[in-house]
Amino acid sequence: TTSSNVSSTDIGFKAVPTSTANEVVVPEGYSTEAFLPWGTPITGSYPEYKPDGTNTGAEQEQQMGMHHDGVHFFPIDQKAGGNSSSEGLLVMNHEYINQGALHANGATKASDNGGVRPADEVRKEIAAHGVSVVHIKRDTSGKWDIVFGSPFNRRITGNTEMDIRGPVRGYSKLITKYSPDATETRGTLNNCAMGPTPWGTYLAAEENWHGYFANSDATQPREQTRHGVGSSSRYDWELADSGEDQYVRLNVSSIGASAADDYRNEANTYGYMVEIDPFTPESKPQKRTALGRFGHEGVIFAPAKEGEPVVCYSGDDSRFEYIYKFVSSKPYYAATAGGYLLDEGTLYVARFNDDGSGDWLSLDLNDAEFKAKVDAAVGTTVGDIAFDGFENQADVLLNTRLAADIAGATPMDRPEWGAVDPNSGQVYFTLTNNSRRTEDQVNAANPNANNRTGHIIRWSEEGNDHTATSFDWDIFVFAGEQGTETVVGDEVIVSLTDDNIFNSPDGLWFDYNGRLWIQTDGSDAAPYQNNMMLAANPETREIKRFFVGPQGCEVTGVVSTPDVKTMFVNIQHPEGNWPDSSDPRPRDATVIVTKDDGGVIGA
Numbered sequence: 001t002t003s004s005n006v007s008s009t010d011i012g013f014k015a016v017p018t019s020t021a022n023e024v025v026v027p028e029g030y031s032t033e034a035f036l037p038w039g040t041p042i043t044g045s046y047p048e049y050k051p052d053g054t055n056t057g058a059e060q061e062q063q064m065g066m067h068h069d070g071v072h073f074f075p076i077d078q079k080a081g082g083n084s085s086s087e088g089l090l091v092m093n094h095e096y097i098n099q100g101a102l103h104a105n106g107a108t109k110a111s112d113n114g115g116v117r118p119a120d121e122v123r124k125e126i127a128a129h130g131v132s133v134v135h136i137k138r139d140t141s142g143k144w145d146i147v148f149g150s151p152f153n154r155r156i157t158g159n160t161e162m163d164i165r166g167p168v169r170g171y172s173k174l175i176t177k178y179s180p181d182a183t184e185t186r187g188t189l190n191n192c193a194m195g196p197t198p199w200g201t202y203l204a205a206e207e208n209w210h211g212y213f214a215n216s217d218a219t220q221p222r223e224q225t226r227h228g229v230g231s232s233s234r235y236d237w238e239l240a241d242s243g244e245d246q247y248v249r250l251n252v253s254s255i256g257a258s259a260a261d262d263y264r265n266e267a268n269t270y271g272y273m274v275e276i277d278p279f280t281p282e283s284k285p286q287k288r289t290a291l292g293r294f295g296h297e298g299v300i301f302a303p304a305k306e307g308e309p310v311v312c313y314s315g316d317d318s319r320f321e322y323i324y325k326f327v328s329s330k331p332y333y334a335a336t337a338g339g340y341l342l343d344e345g346t347l348y349v350a351r352f353n354d355d356g357s358g359d360w361l362s363l364d365l366n367d368a369e370f371k372a373k374v375d376a377a378v379g380t381t382v383g384d385i386a387f388d389g390f391e392n393q394a395d396v397l398l399n400t401r402l403a404a405d406i407a408g409a410t411p412m413d414r415p416e417w418g419a420v421d422p423n424s425g426q427v428y429f430t431l432t433n434n435s436r437r438t439e440d441q442v443n444a445a446n447p448n449a450n451n452r453t454g455h456i457i458r459w460s461e462e463g464n465d466h467t468a469t470s471f472d473w474d475i476f477v478f479a480g481e482q483g484t485e486t487v488v489g490d491e492v493i494v495s496l497t498d499d500n501i502f503n504s505p506d507g508l509w510f511d512y513n514g515r516l517w518i519q520t521d522g523s524d525a526a527p528y529q530n531n532m533m534l535a536a537n538p539e540t541r542e543i544k545r546f547f548v549g550p551q552g553c554e555v556t557g558v559v560s561t562p563d564v565k566t567m568f569v570n571i572q573h574p575e576g577n578w579p580d581s582s583d584p585r586p587r588d589a590t591v592i593v594t595k596d597d598g599g600v601i602g603a
């Protein structure tokens, strides 16, 4: 119980020191256990994980994917208005893969194999991407386990069939051989962070999707150049030796007579937020195009209010990219809410003015100001793109980055996760770093040239109304070495110490009491050492290091049960043989954190 003079956001534990150990470190009085490592069987025939790397592609489709990232716990009774902290659906993203660890003897390179890759290796790699839905339950001894045979257990992969929804659905620039009416696609890739919706579904973000496509055409369309699709792909999946359509589609060159004969438009079906309903296992994932197409890191919803629009925020994690907000056209009613609310609305992009004010700039062609900017830009060069206009609103959304350039948004230092303070309503975003920002490119919201350590920005919407088109912002904290100061007026509000130095904030989450959890994906050299998670009091800006990950990893993805007594923290791309010293392969895993006295984490 909380005594009357202790705020629910006070940070009660003793900070842990930095660490170089190949293990998880948490404060005294807390315990951890690795759970659901890559390869754990979770569905189908539950094929056993083989530490020698010989699991097949078909087996990987029934096992946990690799590179765990954003994660959410849905109480099993949520749809009935319940709040279970002992049973639920744990849903998580698998951002990318460690090819060396995935196969028995590493990956077979096309360059060493006559220009092709073994199809089953490719199948396995695609299956190690995507999303896992795992029904989990805590037994009376407090141990969490998978509910074997549960109908909710499910894998969604880089090859799962999906619908295109929202304004871009049916647009000619999404026509492919697979979907001549531009309404469907296959797969979701590079799913980084996520966001639970107010109606109990999960949105997975497609971040660095561009790397999975290859285009050998002499020139590429702006829908690819603005994202950096290259002439070869990250893992050469399009070169699978079976020649099957599911792999060939990743070659987005113009090789057929028309768009309906090839996959020149396949990349236009990526870059979205993908809605998955974990409580409806047979449901088809839905790509929600009204939220824009870019390098989506994740999404965070403002608390839904009966009869008001739904509002969510999403960052585009690339240097000098932007922060967006979507406001639905239709009002939210708890009884009827669903993904359709995300199909119609206004997408805005943020401008952070140097005086601490900010504006949400509409990207809707029906907005007179935006339309005038678009008209004025026709015939000019925007970035590297010779701009000849937008055909319609679908074209605007397909080229969201370009639209935001034209609108005059503020280029940020790599926006990663966002979080909304359940007590104050303030919105926080991590700006992880941007070593390419030069002195003449700084602005008040991104004030550091060569920003190697990042910062966290926050704002209050005007009138604390999330649909407002203006806001007031400030910088919550600058990350960095000991002595790094965050100054408000003439007062040093934060000066980092051994208890809280950190760099490259990435994951960000407010727990259900209002403590802010900050995860890092940065330099793991001295003085920071291994990546970590810290807890912050948003009112006082007290920050303490709570958790340090094993060697080489980033700490990304955090959620708890509703009572905040079990916390799930993801470890991505660990090294060596973490978490099992008897296994030669490193395995991404979810770390379960509990307090030994059964209390609230962080209190």
Ligand code: FEO
Residues within 6 Å of the ligand: 095, 192, 193, 207, 297, 317, 416, 506
């Ligand atoms: Fe996948 Fe921006 O981190």
Ligand code: CA
Residues within 6 Å of the ligand: 095, 521, 554, 556, 572
């Ligand atoms: Ca990552």
Ligand code: CA
Residues within 6 Å of the ligand: 192, 193, 297, 416, 506, 507, 521, 556
């Ligand atoms: Ca991230």
Ligand code: CA
Residues within 6 Å of the ligand: 416, 432, 506, 521
């Ligand atoms: Ca990152």
